[in-house]
Amino acid sequence: MIAIVDGGSTKCDWVILENSGKIHLKTTTLGFNPNIINPDFILQEIDKNEALFFIKNHLEKVFFYGSGCGTPDNAQKVRNELGKTFPQAEITIKEDLTAAAYAAYNGKPAIVCILGTGSNSCFFDGEKIRVDLPSLGFLIGDEGSGSALGKHLLRRFFMKKLSQDLEQDFRDTYHLTIEEAIRSMYHNPRANAYLGEYNKFIAERKKHPYFQNMVFDELKNFLDYQVLPYPEAGEVEINFIGYIAYIYEDILRAAAAELNLTIGKVVQKPIDSLVDFHLKYILN
Numbered sequence: 001m002i003a004i005v006d007g008g009s010t011k012c013d014w015v016i017l018e019n020s021g022k023i024h025l026k027t028t029t030l031g032f033n034p035n036i037i038n039p040d041f042i043l044q045e046i047d048k049n050e051a052l053f054f055i056k057n058h059l060e061k062v063f064f065y066g067s068g069c070g071t072p073d074n075a076q077k078v079r080n081e082l083g084k085t086f087p088q089a090e091i092t093i094k095e096d097l098t099a100a101a102y103a104a105y106n107g108k109p110a111i112v113c114i115l116g117t118g119s120n121s122c123f124f125d126g127e128k129i130r131v132d133l134p135s136l137g138f139l140i141g142d143e144g145s146g147s148a149l150g151k152h153l154l155r156r157f158f159m160k161k162l163s164q165d166l167e168q169d170f171r172d173t174y175h176l177t178i179e180e181a182i183r184s185m186y187h188n189p190r191a192n193a194y195l196g197e198y199n200k201f202i203a204e205r206k207k208h209p210y211f212q213n214m215v216f217d218e219l220k221n222f223l224d225y226q227v228l229p230y231p232e233a234g235e236v237e238i239n240f241i242g243y244i245a246y247i248y249e250d251i252l253r254a255a256a257a258e259l260n261l262t263i264g265k266v267v268q269k270p271i272d273s274l275v276d277f278h279l280k281y282i283l284n
Contacts, residue, residue, distance in 0.1 A: 001059050003089070004278055006099050006271045007066030009033040009117045010193045013271040016055060021279050026271075027051045033068035034077045035137065036189055042081035059089040063278065065099030067118060070135060097122045101129050102277040103270030104239035110264060111230055113222075115252075116242035117196040119145040121226040123236075132230055138192040144222025146196030146244050152214055153198050154181055163210045173201060203247050215248050220255040227261065237264030 001024060002017040009031045016024040029045050029052070031037075046052050062082055069075045075093040082091050101112045101124035109125040119142045123130045138147040156162050157170050158178055170176075184194050202211050227233050238261055245252055246268035256263050267273060 001055060002278075002283065003059050003062045003064075003086070004271070004275050005062065005064045005066070006103075006269075006274055007032050007064060007069070007096065009036060009067045009190075010196065012066075013269065014052065015271055015275050016051075016059075017275070017279075017283075019060075021283065023275075024055075025051050031193070032066055032078060032081075034066075034074040035068040036192065038189075039077045039081045042078065043085050046085050056086050057088055059086045062086055062089045062091045063282075064091065064093050065096050065274070066093065067096045069093055070095035070097070070131075096120070097131060098129055099270055099274050100241040102281075103267060103273035104241055104265050105277060106239070106265060108237075109232070110236050111227060111232060111238045113226065113238060113240050113245070114242050115144050115219075115222065115240055115245040117146045117193055118142045119148070119222055119226060119242075119244075121230070123230055123232055133226055138195065142192070143225045144219050144244065146199040147192040148195075148218055149202055149215065149244070150195035150198035152218060153202060154185075154195070156214075163208075166205070166208065166210055169205070170201060199244070199247075206248065206251075212251065215251050216255055219248065219252050220258065223255060223259055223261060228259065234260060237262050239263075239265040239267075241267050241270045243268055 004015045004017065006013045011031050012029045014027045018024050027049055029049055032042050064078060064082060066078060069078055079091050079093045096114060097120050100114050101122060104110065104112050105124065105126065111121060112124050113121045118138060120135050121133060135141060142148050157167060162170065185191050188194055205211055206215065227238060238256065245266050249266045253263050
């Protein structure tokens with residue numbers, strides 16, 4: 001059996017294939033970003049998943065594409081833990097940008113971006129992935145992401161910058177105190193996911209003019225920081241992976257148009273396209 005895993009900071013989507021290429025099962029676990037979690041968590045989380053627990057000695061190959069796995073040290077941490085969990089398997093670890101590039105590939109070179117809980121970008125010519133810009137994480141990077149939008153929302157709520165109707169709506173929805181927010185942001189190993197959860201409030205009210213402007217500005221900020229520096233930016237399509245790109249696709253396209261950029265594919269969940277890429281190009 002073969003496992004293909006799209007590992008975000010918030011969750012991992014797993015597809016287990018039989019050697020024939022037929023899907024055996026699909027499942028989900030929490031995310032395994034080594035910048036955020038203790039590596040010991042990986043084994044514990046997989047063992048809690050009944051579907052994975054019962055097939056872990058039958059896996060021959062694991063292709064894991066994960067947030068935070070772009071450095072050799074982090075990739076090795078995840079490889080070590082997956083090796084303990086799947087002792088019979090040959091394990092391949094690559095960063096989530098590789099999964100995005102594979103999933104968004106449509107036969108021609110493109111800039112590929114992730115807009116989920118975090119954000120990132122690369123250039124993919126069909127064979128090689130080129131990353132020109134570092135991933136700086138949610139504290140000083142992750143422009144346009146769910147955590148960035150959540151950060152905007154919390155800051156604007158507490159600093160009384162929201163419109164009056166949105167401020168009252170937020171207060172009635174969350175009953176959030178500054179003490180709770182500080183504790184959840186500064187004493188939480190998944191602070192980025194915590195911030196990203198507040199995107200639900202924005203998404204449910206995305207037609208509100210205040211949020212239209214806020215999201216537009218933040219997505220334009222992403223394009224400015226993570227797309228325009230690529231020399232190919234004005235020449236090739238820009239493909240997007242992730243729930244933020246999917247939810248706000250119309251705003252994203254408007255922001256790109258203002259910068260004379262061309263948006264191609266927008267895919268909410270890359271796992272199905274990622275499996276198709278493996279069946280076509282890697283496992284054949």
